[in-house]
Amino acid sequence: MGDQTVDISLEGEYDPERHAGLYGIQRLKAMTAVLLALLLSVLDYAVANVALPSIASDLHSAPSQAIWVINAYQLASLACLLPLASLGSRIGFGRMSQIGILVFLVASAACALSQNMLELTLARALQGVGGSCVMSVNIALVRFIYPHKLIGRGIAINGLFIGMGVALGPTIGSFILSVASWPWIFWVNLPLGAIAFILSSMALPETPKSSVKTDVPGSLLTILSFALTGIGLDSLMHGDFGPGVVLSGGSLVSWFLLLRWQKGRAEPIVPLDLLKRGPFLIACLVSFFGFVASNLYIVAMPFTLTVAFHRNPATVGLLIAPWAVGTASMSFVVGRVADRFPASMLSSIGLCVTACGFLLLAILPEHASNVDIAWRTLVAGMGFGFFQPPNNRAIMVTAPPGREGGASGMLSVSRLSGQTTGALFVAGLFTLFPHPAFICLGAAACVAVLGASLSAARAVFKAKVVRKTI
Numbered sequence: 001m002g003d004q005t006v007d008i009s010l011e012g013e014y015d016p017e018r019h020a021g022l023y024g025i026q027r028l029k030a031m032t033a034v035l036l037a038l039l040l041s042v043l044d045y046a047v048a049n050v051a052l053p054s055i056a057s058d059l060h061s062a063p064s065q066a067i068w069v070i071n072a073y074q075l076a077s078l079a080c081l082l083p084l085a086s087l088g089s090r091i092g093f094g095r096m097s098q099i100g101i102l103v104f105l106v107a108s109a110a111c112a113l114s115q116n117m118l119e120l121t122l123a124r125a126l127q128g129v130g131g132s133c134v135m136s137v138n139i140a141l142v143r144f145i146y147p148h149k150l151i152g153r154g155i156a157i158n159g160l161f162i163g164m165g166v167a168l169g170p171t172i173g174s175f176i177l178s179v180a181s182w183p184w185i186f187w188v189n190l191p192l193g194a195i196a197f198i199l200s201s202m203a204l205p206e207t208p209k210s211s212v213k214t215d216v217p218g219s220l221l222t223i224l225s226f227a228l229t230g231i232g233l234d235s236l237m238h239g240d241f242g243p244g245v246v247l248s249g250g251s252l253v254s255w256f257l258l259l260r261w262q263k264g265r266a267e268p269i270v271p272l273d274l275l276k277r278g279p280f281l282i283a284c285l286v287s288f289f290g291f292v293a294s295n296l297y298i299v300a301m302p303f304t305l306t307v308a309f310h311r312n313p314a315t316v317g318l319l320i321a322p323w324a325v326g327t328a329s330m331s332f333v334v335g336r337v338a339d340r341f342p343a344s345m346l347s348s349i350g351l352c353v354t355a356c357g358f359l360l361l362a363i364l365p366e367h368a369s370n371v372d373i374a375w376r377t378l379v380a381g382m383g384f385g386f387f388q389p390p391n392n393r394a395i396m397v398t399a400p401p402g403r404e405g406g407a408s409g410m411l412s413v414s415r416l417s418g419q420t421t422g423a424l425f426v427a428g429l430f431t432l433f434p435h436p437a438f439i440c441l442g443a444a445a446c447v448a449v450l451g452a453s454l455s456a457a458r459a460v461f462k463a464k465v466v467r468k469t470i
Contacts, residue, residue, distance in 0.1 A: 029203035030145045031154070035161045036196035037097050038138055040104060040189060041131035042165030043172070047185045048073070048124075049298060050173035050317045053306050054182045059117045067427050070299060071234065072121045074423065076128030077135065078416040079226035083219035085136035085409025086269045090214060093137035093144070093405070094204030098197060100133025105193040112186040135416075140408035143396055144207050151396060156389035159331035169324070174317025210267060210405075218269045221258040228254055230420055237428030271406035274399060280407070282458055283343065283394040287414035288421075289451030290351055290387055295422025296444035297358060297380065298323070300429075304437035308366055309373065322374045326381025327388075334386050343390035344458035350390075351452035353383025355445040362441035383448075391455070422447075 048055075048069055056066035088096035107127035114120035139155065146154035176184045232247030262268040274280050298320075305311045305319055334346060357380025364372060392411055399407030425443065429436035 026203075026205075027145055029199070030205055031142070031157065033196070033200040033203040034097070034138060034141050034145065035158070036192070037101055037134045037200060038158065039161055039165045040101065040193050040196055041134050042162050043169050043192070044104075044108070044127070044131075044186070044189055047169040047173040047176070047188075050169065050302055050313070050320065051177060051182045051185050052302055053316075054177055054313060055120070058182060059120070061117045065117060067299060067423060067430075068117070068121050068234075069124055071230070071420065071423050071427075072124040073128040073131065074416055074420040075227065075230040076125040077132040078230065078413065078420055079223045080129050080132040081136045081412050081416065082269050082271075082406075082409045083222050084133050085140070085405045085412075086219070086267065087214060088133075088137040088140070089210040089267070089405035090212070092209055093141050093207045094200065096137045097134050097141065097204065098200050100130045100135075101193055101197045101200065102130070103127075103133060104130030105190060105197075106130075108186045108189040108193070112183040114183075132412075135412045136409050137405065138408065139392065139396055139411050140404040141204065141207070143404045143408070144205055152389060152393040155392045155396065156331050156334060159385065159388045159392070160328050162327070162331075162388075164324070164328050171317055171321055174314045177313045177317075212267045215265065215269055218258065218261055218265075221254060221261060222269050225251055225254040225258050230424075233421075233424050234427065237424050237431060239431055267403070267406065271403065271410055274403060274406055274410060277398055279458065280395060280398040280410075282454065283391055283398070284410055284414040286347060286351075286391050286451050286455045286458075287395070287411065288418040289447055289454065290347075290354075290384070290391070291415050291418025292422040292425070293351075293354065293358070293418075293444045293448040293451065294384060295419040296425055296440050296447065297361075299423045299426045300437060300440035303430075304440070305373070307435065308437045309368065310366075311370075315370070319370060319373050319377065322378035323381035323384075326378045326383075327385035330382045330385030331389055334389050341390070342459065343394040344455055346390040347387045347394075348452045348456040350383045350385070350387030351448045351455060353386065354380050355383075355448035355452065357381070357383060358441050358445035358448060362438050362445065387451075387455075394458075 052066050052069060055069055056062065059066075084096060084100075104127055107123055107130055110123035111120060111127060114123050139158065142154045142158055143151060172188065173185055176182075176188070228247050228251035232244050232249075232251050235241075235244030235247060237244075258270065259272070262270050262272060275284070301320055302316050305316045306313075311319065330350070334350075337346070357376055357378075360376040360379065361373070364376070395411045395414075396404075396407050422444075426436075426440055429439055429443070433439060
């Protein structure tokens with residue numbers, strides 16, 4: 001019987017020298033470079049989402065097909081995240097971010113020049129690869145920019161800018177669509193991307209590089225596994241059961257081969273070593289459920305506002321903006337306490353508030369005013385902003401030195417897999433029901449409650465571990 005307890009958050013598992021962070025103007029410049037690259041990818045996602053009805057109309061596509069403008073970006077990002085995070089550990093996190101910015105800019109021009117849905121979908125997939133380069137190492141860079149004792153604050157600022165990007169996206173998208181055609185939502189990426197690339201070249205810190213050789217077969221199997229899973233599930237959601245079953249079956253085979261190949265490797269692309277840690281796995285699952293809930297709302301809401309509430313495109317963007325304003329504002333607030341209070345408490349509260357906001361929207365009558373829609377959306381966004389930073393911090397601090405890239409990649413995987421799953425659910429509901437708007441909101445509330453319950457269970461899990469060690 002010992003007199004000490006084990007802290008399952010593994011707060012002490014860091015290298016004081018490796019994770020010393022930057023200070024003063026160096027930290028400011030480096031974090032600005034990281035945030036601009038992040039804003040580039042998030043802003044484009046939010047802008048494209050608002051433009052879905054216009055794109056579907058202009059390219060003569062059904063809403064369920066237009067959702068692939070979002071899905072192609074997310075699926076390409078998701079499939080490439082872990083291989084790119086692994087590669088970033090070898091070439092340097094800063095260099096990987098710079099490559100991503102360049103790919104993103106080329107793909108943005110291709111999106112703007114697209115003449116049909118196939119071209120736009122392929123260009124969006126390439127854009128997703130560029131975004132994946134940035135997102136795969138984003139939090140890993142924050143881990144080296146901020147000292148360990150302030151990592152929660154750095155992650156919260158990261159979340160604040162994600163919220164700003166989502167907030168600015170609908171407003172910028174609505175403004176562009178009111179004065180120009182939808183291709184201009186992609187042209188606006190070019191000046192921001194140029195600034196982000198220049199600053200990242202000058203300010204990002206040099207990070208330790210892994211000496212482990214690149215696992216090419218593992219990388220290809222990872223991309224294939226995620227791609228087959230996403231496309232297979234999408235086919236099933238659209239009622240194409242033949243191709244859906246074949247692709248889903250192929251994904252199971254691919255996952256089996258991947259996990260068998262990765263077994264026993266020192267730095268596996270799919271971080272099995274990290275996923276064996278209970279706190280890390282639970283935090284990733286909580287993130288997954290949170291983003292499933294958010295995308296059930298985000299992807300469906302433009303159609304909900306257009307069809308059910310009869311709002312024009314400019315108004316749609318303004319009514320979605322309170323979600324991001326709430327997310328951004330609460331990310332800033334919770335950043336002050338994320339390093340002092342457990343994620344099991346903070347994230348559970350946030351997801352419960354988000355669920356309440358979704359339910360309040362789901363019970364609105366079709367003649368509801370803009371104010372009625374906006375304040376409920378704000379409540380949901382505030383809850384989501386309260387949930388993210390503590391949970392993201394819980395993911396990063398459980399990674400031992402040398403595995404920051406794997407943890408950063410899994411953080412983004414949990415987010416993007418949740419977003420992709422949410423978007424696929426929306427596509428399925430649009431296929432099954434003629435007017436599924438309020439069904440999507442109800443489903444979003446249920447998934448948020450599920451995430452909150454899992455987050456709260458961390459406190460019980462910790463208590464059990466502590467009792468076993470006394």
